[in-house]
Amino acid sequence: MADTFAARIPSGRLALAAVGGVALGPLDGRYSAAVAPLVDYLSEAALNRDRVAVEVEWLIHLTGNRVLPGTEPLTSEQQAGLRSIVTEFDTDAVAELGVIEKVTVHDVKAVEYFIGRRLPGLGIGHLTPLVHFGCTSEDINNLSYALGVQGAVRNVWLPAARSLVAKIGEMAQANRTISMLSRTHGQPATPTTLGKELAVFAHRLGRQLDRIAATEYLGKINGATGTYAAHYAAVPGADWQDVARAFVEGLGLTWNPLTTQIESHDWQAELYADMARFNRILHNLATDVWSYISIGYFAQVPVEGATGSSTMPHKVNPIRFENAEANLEISNALLDTLAATLVTSRWQRDLTDSSSQRNIGVAIGHSLLAINNVLGGLGRLDTAEKVLAGDLEQNWEVLGEAIQMVMRAEAVAGVPGMDNPYERLKELTRGQRVDAARMQEFVSGLGLSPEAEQRLLALTPAGYTGIAAQLVDHLGA
Secondary structure (H helix, E strand, O other): OOOOHHHHOOOHHHHHHHOOOOOOOHHHOOOHHHHHHHHHHHOHHHHHHHHHHHHHHHHHHHHHOOOOOOOOOOOHHHHHHHHHHHHOOOHHHHHHHHHHHHHHOOHHHHHHHHHHOOOHHHOOHHHHHHOOOOOOHHHHHHHHHHHHHHHHHHHHHHHHHHHHHHHHHHHHHHOOOOEEEEEEOOEEEEEEEHHHHHHHHHHHHHHHHHHHHOOOOEEOOOOOOOOOHHHHHHOOOOOHHHHHHHHHHHOOOEEOOOOOOOOOOHHHHHHHHHHHHHHHHHHHHHHHHHHHHHOOOEEEOOOOOOOOOOOOOOOOOOHHHHHHHHHHHHHHHHHHHHHHHHOOOOOOOOOHHHHHHOOHHHHHHHHHHHHHHHHHHHOOEEEOHHHHHHHHHOOHHHHHHHHHHHHHHHHHOOOOOOOOHHHHHHHHHOOOOOOHHHHHHHHHOOOOOHHHHHHHHOOOHHHOOOOHHHHHHHHHO
């Protein structure tokens, strides 16, 4: 046998499968602490807890509104007992559900039986037939997913994203007057301020967060093909649309009146498209900041005891931003797939959405991880003002734009000798460096009006930023 690693240690790759706590994916392993808050909303256990909650609330809703003849509203003690099935949902409950599902081979049916087992102990065993009454599995699933995604976005992802945008806004304000050489197409261009450039990102990201915060989370509870057929067959006298609307809205969701067996998931596609757009803008920020670090505009504050390179001890690598790039790309690959897949279902139902939705937590988790990395990376940056100033001083040719525009204005005002301003500046500056002395010599020889000449002679690259600092104020508008 060849002397290979596998041959020498044949069981080495198998042994880890039996080790407790070993995760296949990084979100459940290396990065679990960073995404832990999402577990309470988007894990399999959270989904089952929310399924239990929806079933319990449906039972309370049906009895509380006397929808079925012969039913009476539950007492406050009975309602509290039912809701305690949700609040006391723990690892033992998860294990019990797993055992039931092995028999039912159906996760939602297992939830129904799980609840039914507990009703006799609450003194309402006679209501067991009302558990899951009139429901198809997707009546429970769509509401459970909506509640989980809503909670994850509103309580975990959005607060983290808003903290990041606030940090970028703070940096924009702190650097609003710090002049910086622009680089359009990677080449020296009209100066700006570092604060204004950061404000652009804060503004862009903030707009996406406003869209995400305004998301409608839709839900339905209308039976096997969305027709309420079973409902009216059983209780023809009830206004089932009104019952359904009140229930869905009572969960804090928006009622969808027209569906097939599934709620159409369009709201999810809209949300994931907005989140992916936020991710892409954040990716742009990460690559820009990485580039500014590489040319020395930002200095990274070293973490005491940390290693930048295993062989080059001088290095402080921008790993937070690189990590964010990778995680944003992974998140978007999943978000884009979810948005594309979930809006399609063959005829009245297929199961592609079932498998797809189990990856919602992974998609949002990688985005949350990236947000935390960028936030951490920004917190360890110092602005290298001397580097920024030195770069501007080496690029006086960027004033060519200002000079030719003044010449154009002078020509309109009737000042002679202002012909072909663009061409004259192009000859002076294109593809070559021009220092302060050469630029001022050129200006002095143009024959400008005294006021215009003095204005241009006083202009420096660092001072040629227009109202960049003032534009930062739009963040507070």
